[in-house]
Amino acid sequence: MYEYINDDILKEINETLDWHSGIELPDGRILGSLTRSKRDKPETIPDKRIVRLHETLDLNGKSVLEVGCLEGAHTLSFLQYTDDVTAFDVRPKNVINTLMRLSVMGKKANVFVAEAEKVHLRRRFDVMFHCGVFYHLIDPIKYMRNLEMAAKYILLDTHIAKQEESSVFPLWEERFSGHFIPENNWESPFAGKDEFAMWLTEDSLRKLIDESGYDIHEEWEHSTQRNGERICWLLKSKMES
Secondary structure, X not given: OHHHOOHHHHHHHHHHOOOOOEEEOOOOOEEEOOOXXXXXXXXXXXXXXXXXXXXXXXXXXXXXXXXXXXXXXXXXXXXXXXXXXXXXXXXXHHHHHHHHHHHHOOOOOEEEEOOHHHOOOOOOEEEEEEEOOHHXXXXXXXXXXXXXXXXXXXXXXXXXXXXXXXXXOHHHOOOOEEEEEEOOOOOOOOOOOOOEEEEEXXXXXXXXXXXXXXXXXXXXXXXXXXXXXXXXXXXXXXXXX
């Protein structure tokens, strides 16, 4: 745990691993890096979305699946409320950093390397946390349809395409519209694994959610950010209605 790690060991951890975010330890020291990150402040733990999830659903004892754990700040946030946390990320170094963070904080979770599109779930989770991943997928339509039995609730936080800048996708019989966005590259910790990703319009995303077996239980946010329009919705499985 953090109290057993002196400054020299913490410095070695911070300099040895390739960090792109930082968290503040209870004693005020920083685990990770703020200089190599697009975030110039420590990650808030627990994250405000996870606090709201707890206030809405009561996370105590619930099973959680985190899609795209990055470096473990959200994983640690969920572990404030429940011990049943599973998380994965497509980048091995993100998983390594997450496991280091959990170790330093004396926490445990089931964390592994996997591509979101290729994960075959062997259980149904109470909550799936899907923040900042959906808009990196090359085929979100196929992916979302595979989530029908995945969770009772899904917190979906993603960018959406502007209607006026979008066109139809003929592969899906012109039923969905959006546009393709170039991704950065594999070396970028905040990019997808493919050369481009598909962003859906809000109308198409609503249609896809409905066809995938979910209702939009609560709409938490709709904002315009530097990279475009973004929504944060809490989805509820129709099986729970």
